[in-house]
Amino acid sequence: MAYWLYSAESFPNQEMMGKPGYTPEYLSHSGIQLGPIEKEKWAPLPSNWTLVKHRDWMDKRGTPERVLAEDIVKAIVNKHGSRGVVILDHEPDAAEKLVAIRQASDANKAFRMKAVEWYEGQVREKEVTGRGRTNPTPYEDECYTILGLTKPYSVEAMRAQRHPGEAVGEQIVAALERLEKRRKEEASRAETDSSPSGSARPLLGPRPRE
Numbered sequence: 001m002a003y004w005l006y007s008a009e010s011f012p013n014q015e016m017m018g019k020p021g022y023t024p025e026y027l028s029h030s031g032i033q034l035g036p037i038e039k040e041k042w043a044p045l046p047s048n049w050t051l052v053k054h055r056d057w058m059d060k061r062g063t064p065e066r067v068l069a070e071d072i073v074k075a076i077v078n079k080h081g082s083r084g085v086v087i088l089d090h091e092p093d094a095a096e097k098l099v100a101i102r103q104a105s106d107a108n109k110a111f112r113m114k115a116v117e118w119y120e121g122q123v124r125e126k127e128v129t130g131r132g133r134t135n136p137t138p139y140e141d142e143c144y145t146i147l148g149l150t151k152p153y154s155v156e157a158m159r160a161q162r163h164p165g166e167a168v169g170e171q172i173v174a175a176l177e178r179l180e181k182r183r184k185e186e187a188s189r190a191e192t193d194s195s196p197s198g199s200a201r202p203l204l205g206p207r208p209r210e
Contacts, residue, residue, distance in 0.1 A: 003045040003069050004091055006100055008084025008108035010039040013139070021137040027085065029075040032067055042097070045069055045087070084108030112143040123152060 012024035014036065027034040032049050047069050052062035073087045084104035092100060119140045126132035136144075136153070144151045 006086045008104040011037040016138040019138045083111045
């Protein structure tokens with residue numbers, strides 16, 4: 001059985017490698033490591049892996065053991081599905097790819113929003129108690145960029161503190177633009193889902209919203 005993987009983000013993120021505050025992440029389970037995984041690309045997975053286990057310190061050669069892909073992919077989806085990792089047990093057709101990509105993107109944006117909320121909670125704690133932090137990690141900084149949010153440590157944020165009325169007006173305009181964009185996307189998705197080929201569903205990973 002052939003498995004196919006799609007991820008909304010890279011594991012690890014090659015652009016962040018070596019940056020202070022970034023810890024490389026890999027998709028792995030039980031000694032099996034996938035990757036590196038490139039974001040927004042489909043990649044086939046092997047049907048099984050061979051893992052060499054050593055029974056004790058004297059067992060230098062080790063004993064090869066076959067690990068089935070089914071066990072690995074379920075664990076990876078359970079752990080990283082909320083970040084936009086989707087795995088199918090077959091090569092997806094065009095309709096299935098659209099559904100899976102939309103599912104992965106929605107899950108990843110929700111995960112990134114939680115990361116932003118966690119960071120801003122740390123900043124508030126620092127302001128109130130002196131504990132916490134103010135510097136974002138490279139991943140948190142990227143979350144602001146991808147979500148289109150104003151970074152609290154940016155020039156725009158400092159300007160908003162000095163001229164709150166002007167900033168509110170800009171936020172309202174931006175919110176209306178996002179609302180209109182989302183309406184168009186939902187209308188497009190409704191047309192896709194109503195078509196005969198639009199009912200395809202990924203087998204593994206979080207189910208797409210109806």
